[in-house]
Amino acid sequence: MYSEKVMDHFSNPRNVGEIENASGVGTVGNAKCGDIMRIYLDIDEETKIIKDCKFKTFGCGAAVATSSMATELVKGKTIYEALQVTNKAVMEALDGLPPVKVHCSLLAEESIHAALWDYAQKNNIEIPGLSEPKNDIHEGEEDEDEE
Amino acid sequence: MYSEKVMDHFSNPRNVGEIENASGVGTVGNAKCGDIMRIYLDIDEETKIIKDCKFKTFGCGAAVATSSMATELVKGKTIYEALQVTNKAVMEALDGLPPVKVHCSLLAEESIHAALWDYAQKNNIEIPGLSEPKNDIHEGEEDEDEE
Amino acid sequence: MNKLIYLDNAATTAVKPEVFEKMKPYFMENYSNPSSVYSFAQDAKAAVDEARDTIANLIGAKSNEIYFTGGGSESDNWALISTAFAKKDKGNHIITSKIEHHAILHTCEYLEKNGFEVTYLDVDENGLISLEELEKAIRPTTILISIMFANNEIGTIEPIKEIGEIAKKHDVLFHTDAVQAFAHIPINVKDMNIDMMSVSGHKFHGPKGIGFMYLRNGVKLGAFVHGGSQERSRRAGTHNVPGIVGMAEAAVIAHKNMDENIKKESEVRDHLINRILDEIPYVRLNGDRVKRLPNNVNCCFRFVEGESLLIMLDQKGVCASSGSACTSGSLDPSHVLLAIGLPHEIAHGSLRLTLSEDTTMEDVDYVVDELKKIIERLRSMSPLYEDFVKENQQ
Amino acid sequence: MNKLIYLDNAATTAVKPEVFEKMKPYFMENYSNPSSVYSFAQDAKAAVDEARDTIANLIGAKSNEIYFTGGGSESDNWALISTAFAKKDKGNHIITSKIEHHAILHTCEYLEKNGFEVTYLDVDENGLISLEELEKAIRPTTILISIMFANNEIGTIEPIKEIGEIAKKHDVLFHTDAVQAFAHIPINVKDMNIDMMSVSGHKFHGPKGIGFMYLRNGVKLGAFVHGGSQERSRRAGTHNVPGIVGMAEAAVIAHKNMDENIKKESEVRDHLINRILDEIPYVRLNGDRVKRLPNNVNCCFRFVEGESLLIMLDQKGVCASSGSACTSGSLDPSHVLLAIGLPHEIAHGSLRLTLSEDTTMEDVDYVVDELKKIIERLRSMSPLYEDFVKENQQ
Ligand SMILES: Cc1ncc(COP(=O)(O)O)c(C=O)c1O
Ligand SMILES: Cc1ncc(COP(=O)(O)O)c(C=O)c1O
Numbered sequence A, B: 001m002y003s004e005k006v007m008d009h010f011s012n013p014r015n016v017g018e019i020e021n022a023s024g025v026g027t028v029g030n031a032k033c034g035d036i037m038r039i040y041l042d043i044d045e046e047t048k049i050i051k052d053c054k055f056k057t058f059g060c061g062a063a064v065a066t067s068s069m070a071t072e073l074v075k076g077k078t079i080y081e082a083l084q085v086t087n088k089a090v091m092e093a094l095d096g097l098p099p100v101k102v103h104c105s106l107l108a109e110e111s112i113h114a115a116l117w118d119y120a121q122k123n124n125i126e127i128p129g130l131s132e133p134k135n136d137i138h139e140g141e142e143d144e145d146e147e
Numbered sequence C, D: 001m002n003k004l005i006y007l008d009n010a011a012t013t014a015v016k017p018e019v020f021e022k023m024k025p026y027f028m029e030n031y032s033n034p035s036s037v038y039s040f041a042q043d044a045k046a047a048v049d050e051a052r053d054t055i056a057n058l059i060g061a062k063s064n065e066i067y068f069t070g071g072g073s074e075s076d077n078w079a080l081i082s083t084a085f086a087k088k089d090k091g092n093h094i095i096t097s098k099i100e101h102h103a104i105l106h107t108c109e110y111l112e113k114n115g116f117e118v119t120y121l122d123v124d125e126n127g128l129i130s131l132e133e134l135e136k137a138i139r140p141t142t143i144l145i146s147i148m149f150a151n152n153e154i155g156t157i158e159p160i161k162e163i164g165e166i167a168k169k170h171d172v173l174f175h176t177d178a179v180q181a182f183a184h185i186p187i188n189v190k191d192m193n194i195d196m197m198s199v200s201g202h203k204f205h206g207p208k209g210i211g212f213m214y215l216r217n218g219v220k221l222g223a224f225v226h227g228g229s230q231e232r233s234r235r236a237g238t239h240n241v242p243g244i245v246g247m248a249e250a251a252v253i254a255h256k257n258m259d260e261n262i263k264k265e266s267e268v269r270d271h272l273i274n275r276i277l278d279e280i281p282y283v284r285l286n287g288d289r290v291k292r293l294p295n296n297v298n299c300c301f302r303f304v305e306g307e308s309l310l311i312m313l314d315q316k317g318v319c320a321s322s323g324s325a326c327t328s329g330s331l332d333p334s335h336v337l338l339a340i341g342l343p344h345e346i347a348h349g350s351l352r353l354t355l356s357e358d359t360t361m362e363d364v365d366y367v368v369d370e371l372k373k374i375i376e377r378l379r380s381m382s383p384l385y386e387d388f389v390k391e392n393q394q
Helices: A004-011 A061-074 A087-093 A099-122 B004-011 B061-074 B079-083 B087-093 B099-123 C017-023 C039-058 C072-086 C102-113 C131-137 C160-169 C241-256 C258-279 C306-315 C335-339 C361-380 C383-393 D017-023 D039-058 D072-086 D102-113 D131-137 D160-169 D241-256 D258-279 D306-315 D335-339 D361-380 D383-393
Strands: A024-030 A035-043 A050-058 B024-030 B035-043 B050-058 C066-069 C093-097 C117-121 C142-146 C173-177 C196-200 C211-215 C283-285 C296-301 C350-354 D066-069 D093-097 D117-121 D142-146 D173-177 D196-200 D211-215 D283-285 D296-301 D350-354
Touching: A004 A061, A004 D306, A024 A099, A035 A061, A035 A099, A035 D383, A050 A061, A050 D383, A061 A087, A061 A099, A061 D306, A087 A099, B004 B061, B004 C306, B024 B099, B035 B061, B035 B099, B035 C383, B050 B061, B050 C383, B061 B087, B061 B099, B061 C306, B079 B099, B087 B099, C017 C241, C039 C066, C039 C241, C066 C072, C072 C102, C072 C142, C072 C173, C072 C196, C072 C211, C093 C102, C102 C117, C117 C131, C131 C160, C142 C160, C160 C173, C241 C258, C258 C283, C258 C296, C258 C361, C306 C350, C306 C361, C350 C361, D017 D241, D039 D066, D039 D241, D066 D072, D072 D102, D072 D142, D072 D173, D072 D196, D072 D211, D093 D102, D102 D117, D117 D131, D131 D160, D142 D160, D160 D173, D241 D258, D258 D283, D258 D296, D258 D361, D306 D350, D306 D361, D350 D361
Parallel strands: C093 C117, C093 C142, C142 C173, C173 C196, D093 D117, D093 D142, D142 D173, D173 D196
Antiparallel strands: A024 A035, A035 A050, B024 B035, B035 B050, C066 C211, C196 C211, C283 C296, C296 C350, D066 D211, D196 D211, D283 D296, D296 D350
């Protein structure tokens, strides 16, 4: 089902964890749908370089792997460069994903954006091209099946 | 499918053939339905005993076997006794027939009756209990399928 | 019984040893459900995918146009019933032929009871439909044409490509029951404008209980068996992995040897036909002499009834079939033989001999030798023959 | 992979060697079509008849009440669709439950699109329907009650005998999907007032692609697959002789060892459940503790997602399944887990382990040992767990 790269990033995920007093934190996804990603960024004030990046993910194999790969891709980049890390880039770096799992790579992109947004908000700066993320965490988590 | 007895009477049918100048001949069945039986009787004028009996049958295994058995059962009997040879008797003597083949034993009974009727007609006698057979040979033999 | 000459390959065939070997690991070793997540299921999943690719390839289709089913009858039912109900807003008229298999005809009867109208096209004395009549039968409400690729009793091959063109021209869906044709003669669904095609695994040395449907991409057809999301939610049910794998392997083998088999079988077939026609009087060959499956021989022997004939052949170790009413369990003889214009009593005397690539000249020589004796014997017992002889003597 | 602990026996099972041996001759030797006249077909015919007798005997039915089909899904579809269309003059209302297999639920949806009304009964937190609600749901137009014998995800066994009594009292037909129950727990169709029952061969170490339907004599039900006169004209298609023979043999073996298997499996199951509940925090057992299939364990692990769990178990050689959306290919987690009242995010963390009689205590001990580590690891990666811990610290 998954490529070797995906399996590698799932089995040995890079950058799992939290960053205390992170420069920015973003959480996207929806427990109801079975995927939540949280990204922590440690950003250098001066250079705007992402010095460190950690994640926590509740989700399927692809969700974990895309989180892992996304943190790898943004680490060392400036926040402006990080914004260019698209879901396509994440997928390519993972040698592809099954069609039903493409949405996981979108979540990975969004979680980076959400963390950057958080950083921008906290520091009152504007990052060109970044808009407020659709962060629907803790939304509609109640059971709502009705037939 | 068939009992051993049926297979025996099919493979080695008794009394196949014709009787020249038979005392009575009866043909029943319908080529359209796939079964025709013809019975020849040689009847002693005095004793009314069936001295000989032959048959010809166009039909399935059961049709052949029931004809064969029916001829065996009536041979040596008086015409009055022969009238008592029912399809049930024929079936029993054959150790049974598959349900879809019961009609063959009825044909066998009918063919005996038809031959007896022919004899009675020719000799202007009445055999108590014998009525004119429903002899539908050569009836409706034309192709009549129309959808 | 010692000798066994199996000439009923249109009824079913023996699984080939290579096919069986290919199926074997999927019973006790790679038994997993191919839809499962774990890696143990990967082999089974790959096997199903490969089988699908293979089969698609053989008929010029795409892999996602192949749907595995439980056999030919199910495929036929699916094609007809689901098309009918899916298209009922467009129209309620279906065109088929009088010589289809019961899996088509009885399904049509079911649809007629549910408000659909069915035209049953006549066939000529060889079993061929008329393209003109087909085209004339098309109405604005016609939603489906279903004509079999080749007939299971008399072996006649219908003009499928031409039917496909007519269907396309009138924008009507075209289904063909190719149960007897697939893996026996070449089929290309694209060239032939086929929208749907039914196939059954056990007719070409594959296993029983498995079949497939080719369904052209773009044809909107609901499921027939609803449930799990197997087969892109169009045919529910845990995949019959050994069956699927076996069917594909049998198809591959058949296609690899197709030219050779056609040549071989046709030669044996023609030898058999010629000897029967030459050496037995009052016999008729049923089906088209040329547009004919390479493995099919079907004759009527006058004055003789089919079941008796089969039993006597059986006693000589020959397996065959007949369109006689007695063998079908119904009152009427084969609807196919009636449709080609045979009277009932002639139809009752039919014999079908269907060869496989393993049938030899010696086999059929033996069969003809025995057949001659059996026909003679049955005629000597037949009141119809007696009458015929007497009439001719007069 | 070296180690393989297969705990997905509710998805499918390995064919037993004895079963395979019994099937084997019908592929290449006695391959004939059992409907044929010749004596070569006698063996195949006898084998099918014997299989039918055997199965009938095991459930207290008559032989002519058993109809072979292509599997559980087909049987379910047949029971629902043919009953609905056959009884549509009497009424258009069907009662089922929210936790049925998709072969029932999606068929009900199909019927709803065709003018039928369906009541989906709620179940309690253990997955049991309420007999009172069932009885209240019956209307004058109710034509069928279809309630599964035992649930495939959470193993809950429904009160079938009582449902049968209610159905009988109200003169409504009762179908049960016994795909997970047959050959696992005792079933007597007469005692339980079952009118129709669906079974699938591959769920009890028989082959895939074969199933049967019990259909009580007197229930007037048309064919679902129309065509040849097999199965008393109620299910067309050349008999899948190896499949039929294999299914019957598997059923016989299962019944011979049923008491012992139930005891053995229940012990292993309970050990597994107890260890999980004792040793892993934030876990919930799904399904009834007592009215439960002997081979079913189903738990939800909070803060963890099912697919990840399955992959990690797979890496340790353990085959399992989950009701997580990711594994079902849909957006929502298992409808069964939602129906017993679980919130979505809990349902995503479900794990189903289904044993066979060959599953040992050592096997499940190994699984629990690995599971503990995996759950811990996944929780350490889970933002939900992080939040939970932080909230509790406050
Ligand atoms: C309860 C239940 N019903 C029906 C089915 C369908 O059976 P099959 O996949 O063999 O058609 C299954 C298994 O998949 C099942 O567990
Ligand atoms: C032309 C044709 N269609 C359909 C079928 C049905 O196939 P199956 O019996 O495998 O369902 C057959 C064979 O029986 C056939 O010959």
